[in-house]
Amino acid sequence: MTKDATIAVAADAPSSCRACNSRLSGLCATLSIEELVGLSRYSARRRLEPGEEIIGQGEMILTCGNILNGVIKLSKMTADGRQQIVGLQFAPHFLGRLFAEQSGLTAEAAVESYVCSFPRTAVHKVLGDNPDFERKLHEQSLAELDQAQEWMLTLGRKSALEKVASFLVLVATEIDQRESFSTSFDLPLTRLDIADFLGLTIETVSRQLTKLRKEKIITLSGTRHVNISAPKQLMRLADNGDYLK
Amino acid sequence: MTKDATIAVAADAPSSCRACNSRLSGLCATLSIEELVGLSRYSARRRLEPGEEIIGQGEMILTCGNILNGVIKLSKMTADGRQQIVGLQFAPHFLGRLFAEQSGLTAEAAVESYVCSFPRTAVHKVLGDNPDFERKLHEQSLAELDQAQEWMLTLGRKSALEKVASFLVLVATEIDQRESFSTSFDLPLTRLDIADFLGLTIETVSRQLTKLRKEKIITLSGTRHVNISAPKQLMRLADNGDYLK
DNA sequence: CGTGCTATTGATTTCACTCAAGATTGGTGG
DNA sequence: CCACCAATCTTGAGTGAAATCAATAGCACG
Known part of the structure; x- marks a missing residue:
């Protein structure tokens, strides 16, 4: 040819x-x-x-x-x-x-x-x-x-807060092909799906999200949109949460 | 050639x-x-x-x-x-x-x-x-x-008893290449390893093994050897434990 | 037979679950 | 456009399963 x-x-x-x-x-x-x-x-x-x-x-x-x-x-x-x-x-x-x-x-x-x-x-x-x-x-x-x-490792050994943080880090990393870490995105899962992914209940997922919001690590608008205000802290929490109880 | x-x-x-x-x-x-x-x-x-x-x-x-x-x-x-x-x-x-x-x-x-x-x-x-x-x-x-x-699925959604049953079924299935399900074998893991595999503590693993023993589903000799006396029940428990509380 | 390690058992605490209201939200039709 | 509705989510109170803390028991080694 x-x-x-x-x-x-x-x-x-x-x-x-x-x-x-x-x-x-x-x-x-x-x-x-x-x-x-x-x-x-x-x-x-x-x-x-x-x-x-x-x-x-x-x-x-x-x-x-x-x-x-x-x-x-x-x-x-x-x-x-x-x-x-x-x-x-x-x-x-x-x-x-x-x-x-x-x-x-x-x-x-x-x-x-x-x-x-x-x-x-x-x-x-x-x-x-x-x-x-x-x-x-x-x-x-x-x-x-x-x-x-x-x-x-997440399912077997992390606390509820660490699990939710790990989930947010995962989504931030994968949701947009053009970015290696997005700080603003819509969650692709409902609370029930998140719970089924993390081995938790929806109530626990909701409580942990509230906790992250109160700690000023994330902000939520509506029920789906997430802004990560403190990515470093979130990532630290995802690996192991001993700096914040 | x-x-x-x-x-x-x-x-x-x-x-x-x-x-x-x-x-x-x-x-x-x-x-x-x-x-x-x-x-x-x-x-x-x-x-x-x-x-x-x-x-x-x-x-x-x-x-x-x-x-x-x-x-x-x-x-x-x-x-x-x-x-x-x-x-x-x-x-x-x-x-x-x-x-x-x-x-x-x-x-x-x-x-x-x-x-x-x-x-x-x-x-x-x-x-x-x-x-x-x-x-x-x-x-x-x-x-x-x-x-x-x-x-x-085991880590995220099963109870401690179901997890231990799932582990025993896994070992019984894999331990001997010549048999598809062994009913008598030595555990290849210590209690600590089992706990680390199941996302539990050694105490909980021990308690669940005791429970299986008392229910006459298994017998233990020494700390490593297991005999599965009721394989069907064990397997049922491993998939979901609703028949035995 | 001790001796040290591993496992079991018991008492208590804690974290996440369950059950039970409410509050948002986003969708629909008046 | 706004009010209503169903669905989803949040928050609260109480419970429960597994973790933690603390002895004790069994086993395997010298």
């Missing part, structure tokens, strides 16, 4: 992919133009309402895809209905287990979200041909494992 | 690999004889005392390897010294992050253990050449993620 041909083909990148963050920094960055075109033939952009389910615990996995925008929560339930959120996924995360038949957890939109989804089989094909793709996917899985293990 | 040559080479499998479970069902099952011979040149069998550290949180990752025997605990600590065990690894699990420079956690032997370790660089070489190897490693990472997420 000549250099000119390459440029000509590059111009043929699917229009929907050109402005996409997954193409820039996500999984799609590992794809050739040909693979991208091939995949995009089967792709579907989908809008998800808050609370709308992508897949339920125990269901067959038929699709996978990139988060374009929004926040997806992954959760598990006990037999008697207690719920735990085991992961929050932000753009441009790739969703979907390519090697499993059944989903071990429920994935649903926490807020209005957009995903670019593919049939599992189409992605499977790329996986065999493109080692970079599998590598990137593998690295993403390992990053997810790191986050899960970090969160185990 | 002729068939005879293949057989001749097969006979040349390193003697230390012939009886090894990793070769049978672990990561080494994906290696060719040549790769196996190549790697085994750099491999070292190492004995670990209980409590002996393989790598500490924040240290450089220089080696990786298979667990031949024993149990390795992975843990994290907060700035002020609270500890959480974030994973237990049994044979023939492969240990070591091949894509990270620094370890995010501490890995140490819970009981006397044997590992077959390699320089990271040697394994990295195989990784580039052998897609099956990366696939297997990736699948192992995903299994680890599943376990971590399952444990998040």
